[in-house]
Amino acid sequence: MSQNRWLATGNFFTFYKEEQRTFFTHLDRTVFTCFLVILFGWPLVFEISNKYMLVLDNILIAIVAVMGLNLLLGFAGLISIGHAAFVGIGAYTLASFSQVIGDNHMIITHFWPVLIVCAGIMGAIFGAFVGLPALRLKHLYLAIATLSFQMIFEWVIQFMSFFNQGQTIYLGRVHWFTGEVGRNEHYVFWYYVILTLVVAMGFGVRNLLKTKYGRCLVAVRDNDRAADAMGMNPGLTKVYAFALAGFFAGVAGALHAYLYRGVGFESFTLHASVGYLAMAIVGGLGTLNGIFWGPVAIKFLDLQVEQFSELAGRYLTSAPNVATALKPLSFGLVIVLFLMYEPRGIANWWRIVKSYTKLWPFRY
Amino acid sequence: MSYFFQIIVSGIVVGSIYALAALGLVLVYKSSRVANFAHGQIIAGGAFITFFLTVRLGIPIFFSFLASMLITFFLAMSVERIFLRRLIGEPIISVIMVTIGLASIFDGLIYLTPFGSENFSFPTFLPTESIVVGGVSISWTQLVGVIITFVLIGGFSWFFKKSTVGISMRAVSDDQFGAMSVGISVPRVFGLAWATAGLSAAAAGCIIGNITGLNFETLHAFGIVVFPVVILGGLDSILGAVVAGIIMGLIQQFASGYLDGNFGLNGTGDVMPYIILLIILLFKPHGLFGIHEIERV
Numbered sequence: 001m002s003q004n005r006w007l008a009t010g011n012f013f014t015f016y017k018e019e020q021r022t023f024f025t026h027l028d029r030t031v032f033t034c035f036l037v038i039l040f041g042w043p044l045v046f047e048i049s050n051k052y053m054l055v056l057d058n059i060l061i062a063i064v065a066v067m068g069l070n071l072l073l074g075f076a077g078l079i080s081i082g083h084a085a086f087v088g089i090g091a092y093t094l095a096s097f098s099q100v101i102g103d104n105h106m107i108i109t110h111f112w113p114v115l116i117v118c119a120g121i122m123g124a125i126f127g128a129f130v131g132l133p134a135l136r137l138k139h140l141y142l143a144i145a146t147l148s149f150q151m152i153f154e155w156v157i158q159f160m161s162f163f164n165q166g167q168t169i170y171l172g173r174v175h176w177f178t179g180e181v182g183r184n185e186h187y188v189f190w191y192y193v194i195l196t197l198v199v200a201m202g203f204g205v206r207n208l209l210k211t212k213y214g215r216c217l218v219a220v221r222d223n224d225r226a227a228d229a230m231g232m233n234p235g236l237t238k239v240y241a242f243a244l245a246g247f248f249a250g251v252a253g254a255l256h257a258y259l260y261r262g263v264g265f266e267s268f269t270l271h272a273s274v275g276y277l278a279m280a281i282v283g284g285l286g287t288l289n290g291i292f293w294g295p296v297a298i299k300f301l302d303l304q305v306e307q308f309s310e311l312a313g314r315y316l317t318s319a320p321n322v323a324t325a326l327k328p329l330s331f332g333l334v335i336v337l338f339l340m341y342e343p344r345g346i347a348n349w350w351r352i353v354k355s356y357t358k359l360w361p362f363r364y
Numbered sequence: 365m366s367y368f369f370q371i372i373v374s375g376i377v378v379g380s381i382y383a384l385a386a387l388g389l390v391l392v393y394k395s396s397r398v399a400n401f402a403h404g405q406i407i408a409g410g411a412f413i414t415f416f417l418t419v420r421l422g423i424p425i426f427f428s429f430l431a432s433m434l435i436t437f438f439l440a441m442s443v444e445r446i447f448l449r450r451l452i453g454e455p456i457i458s459v460i461m462v463t464i465g466l467a468s469i470f471d472g473l474i475y476l477t478p479f480g481s482e483n484f485s486f487p488t489f490l491p492t493e494s495i496v497v498g499g500v501s502i503s504w505t506q507l508v509g510v511i512i513t514f515v516l517i518g519g520f521s522w523f524f525k526k527s528t529v530g531i532s533m534r535a536v537s538d539d540q541f542g543a544m545s546v547g548i549s550v551p552r553v554f555g556l557a558w559a560t561a562g563l564s565a566a567a568a569g570c571i572i573g574n575i576t577g578l579n580f581e582t583l584h585a586f587g588i589v590v591f592p593v594v595i596l597g598g599l600d601s602i603l604g605a606v607v608a609g610i611i612m613g614l615i616q617q618f619a620s621g622y623l624d625g626n627f628g629l630n631g632t633g634d635v636m637p638y639i640i641l642l643i644i645l646l647f648k649p650h651g652l653f654g655i656h657e658i659e660r661v
Contacts, residue, residue: 079457133645139456140399140599144591145645148638151588155635270588274464281461325480329472335465339458340450 010358020210022203039195043188053187054259055303060194061255062295066279067205068248070294073277074286075209076241077221078134079143082150083276086246088268089126090119090253092157095169095263099162104172112174112258116197119254120247127246131239150270157265166265171257190259197255201248206288217241278335284345293346298334305330366499371621372614377506377575379613380513384568385586386593386605387520388561394537394600395557398448401463403565404587405470408580410436410566411573412479415486425489433566440562441555448558449551467587474580484578509571516567517606520560524602533557537600592637596644598654608652612637 006026013019023029043053069083094115097108108115133145158166173180174189181189208214216237219227224234257263275298283294309323342348385407392400410432417428447466451459474480490504524530535543536553544550569583576582593612597604620633650656 073457079460081460133642137645137649140460141595141645141649143399143457143460144595145642147588147591148641148645151638152635152642155631155638159630274468277461277464281457285457325472325475327472328468328475332465332468332470332472336447336462336469339454339462339465340447343454343458 008358022206036199040192043191048188050184050187053191055299057187057190057194057259059295059299060191060198061252061259062276062279062299063198063292064194064201064255065249065252065276066283066295067201067291068245068252069276069280070283070285070287070291071205071217071248072241072245073280074284074290075214075221076217076238078131078238078241079139080146080242080245081143081270081273081277082130082146082153083245083249084268084270084272085150085153086123086127086130086249087253087256087272087276088153088157088265089246090123090250091257091263091268092163092253093119093122093250094171094254094257095163098169098171098263099164103170109172109175109180116251116254116258119257120251123246123248123250123253124243125246127249128239128243130246131242134238134242135235147270150273154265154269157268163265168262168264170262173261174258186261187259190255194255194259197251201251202288202291205291209288213240275331278331281343282334282338282345284347287345287347287351289350290345290347293350297346298331301330301334302327367621369498369500371617373500373502374506375614375617376610377502377510377613378617379610380510381568381572381575381609382586382590382593382613383606383609384513384516384564384571386590386597386609387517387602388564388568389590389594390597390600390602390605391520391533391557391561391564393594394602395533396444396448396452396554398459398463399591399599400561401460401587402443402467402470403561403590404584405467405474406436406440406562406565407569407572407586408474408479408583409439409470409569410562411569411578411583412474412477413566414570415479415484415573415578419484419487425486429567429570432570433563436562436566437559438562440565441559443562444555444558449554452551452554467584471584479578480580486574486578505574509575512567512571516564517602520564521602523560529553529556589637592641592644594651595641595649596651598651600655601651601653604651604653612640615640 004025008025011019011024023032048056065083065087068086069080072078072080072083094108097105097115101107130146130149134142137145157163163169173182173186175181176189209218216227216232219230219232220234220237220241224238227237228234253268256267260267279294279298280290281294282297283292284290305326306323309326312322312326338345385403388406389400389403392398392403413432413435414425414428417423417431418425421428423431443466447462448459451462471480490508492504494501494503495507524534532543532548533553533556535546535548536550540550543553568586572583572586593608594605596612597606597608615636616633619636620631623629623632644651
């Protein structure tokens with residue numbers, strides 16, 4: 001078959017196997033590889049201040065969390081307003097280790113990959129547990145059930161002395177093969193760890209959606225009774241979607257805890273949950289590249305607003321607190337405007353650009 | 365024993381405020397099937413407008429109360445007109461997220477004013493000493509607040525039962541196409557539902573502000589706490605909102621009165637509504653008075 005393996009003007013699949021490929025054309029593969037090389041290489045070439053590295057790390061962690069939320073909300077159609085609580089479960093798994101065995105114990109500093117997986121599993125267990133109401137509830141009721149989980153989580157953290165009443169619980173510095181990761185390379189080190197995880201998980205999600213289990217999620221979203229009639233188990237699928245989302249969130253929480261070397265209550269409030277929802281929606285629900293666009297867009301907006309309000313604060317000395325006002329204002333405006341004018345998110349712009357360039361310059 | 369009755373009294377006070385706050389949510393949900401997550405911000409807005417009119421402009425509190433109700437009436441109506449009317453027929457997550465986004469916008473707008481960060485309290489216009497009956501005390505503000513609440517709830521019930529607009533609202537909530545076919549303008553009814561919700565929110569805000577003082581955090585927290593209330597009562601029942609509001613107030617006060625300090629627990633009053641909410645959602649998701657929706661493929 002003499003097909004152009006670099007550029008394809010459409011889908012010419014003749015086997016199911018072809019549709020399951022990760023990259024459809026050589027161009028896709030090349031672009032992706034170049035992109036990865038840039039992502040992995042540029043901290044080696046450029047000197048980046050810790051402040052911006054932290055922003056990048058935050059974006060990557062948000063991508064991990066939003067991956068779970070997008071699976072849950074975009075692909076399985078289950079609304080969750082408690083995603084930050086799942087992230088918190090992951091972080092507080094580490095915090096409870098730190099409380100029990102001490103923050104510089106070898107398990108925490110040396111076996112951190114095990115602990116990250118552990119936090120993910122903990123998140124998955126809680127996710128499955130919270131997903132139980134999803135067997136009976138739909139839409140708004142489910143949203144409110146997850147909201148109440150969020151509130152109960154906040155209360156448990158704030159009023160239990162084991163969790164230090166929401167005050168920061170510290171974690172020790174982790175070790176790598178070369179020894180302890182010091183203050184200077186801390187953010188770069190976690191950049192690489194999280195980036196590797198994001199790439200691995202991204203492939204995981206992409207492949208999952210091509211298997212029976214992933215298609216099951218979409219089928220249940222579209223019509224759970226029809227899915228039932230087709231021989232799927234909607235109840236199990238819903239609980240497993242919640243568990244999956246909980247796993248991603250738990251991993252994100254563990255990474256957050258290690259990145260900040262401590263677990264504090266204020267990163268896992270209802271406000272953070274709304275932030276994750278906004279990232280998922282702005283990126284584009286039910287799309288794979290939306291997972292990456294959303295967090296980048298929202299965090300970038302945050303950064304811009306911060307800089308702008310710093311600038312404004314210099315000139316308007318009387319203004320009470322421009323930053324606290326502008327952040328929710330811009331955030332809310334972005335959500336509302338996206339929902340009103342581009343409900344399919346940034347991923348849709350990407351799709352438009354892609355479909356335009358596919359046939360370019362021969363448009364007819 | 366007087367401790368017990370004291371808790372009952374304060375439970376009824378808190379509960380009637382919940383009922384009034386929940387009323388707005390029920391009104392909107394009943395007609396347009398939108399759960400308004402920005403309700404707390406409208407409550408706070410109403411309270412701050414009243415405060416501004418009374419203290420900064422020196423209008424008597426009764427008139428500024430009415431004026432702020434009128435202002436939020438039009439504010440909520442325009443919110444519906446600008447943002448939510450475009451979203452009729454969109455998936456539920458879009459609608460929920462738009463109201464969450466609106467809540468965020470209102471947050472930002474209120475933080476721009478001095479009201480966002482500072483504490484204020486209404487000037488006292490009622491006797492400050494409490495009424496004590498058999499060891500149970502209730503302050504004048506609380507008593508007047510409860511009375512106003514019940515008058516307002518009675519007024520709203522009458523409005524829904526008897527007035528033409530109220531009947532058309534009930535018709536829309538029952539069957540939109542049926543309502544259209546008898547000449548009711550459905551979008552107008554949606555706008556009116558939001559407007560009345562804004563009106564009741566302003567009233568609730570003023571009463572809360574008078575009882576607890578004006579603090580943005582506590583005021584907008586009401587927007588989330590009313591969700592357990594409306595779920596307990598059934599999302600589309602006004603009677604349910606009232607009954608559930610009082611039940612929730614009592615539960616909260618009993619929890620904080622008897623559980624806090626014992627068994628190493630603290631702040632149970634804040635979390636109890638959500639625990640109750642989860643239990644209700646598991647066993648009786650449509651609440652005490654809600655209509656059970658039957659879904660067909």
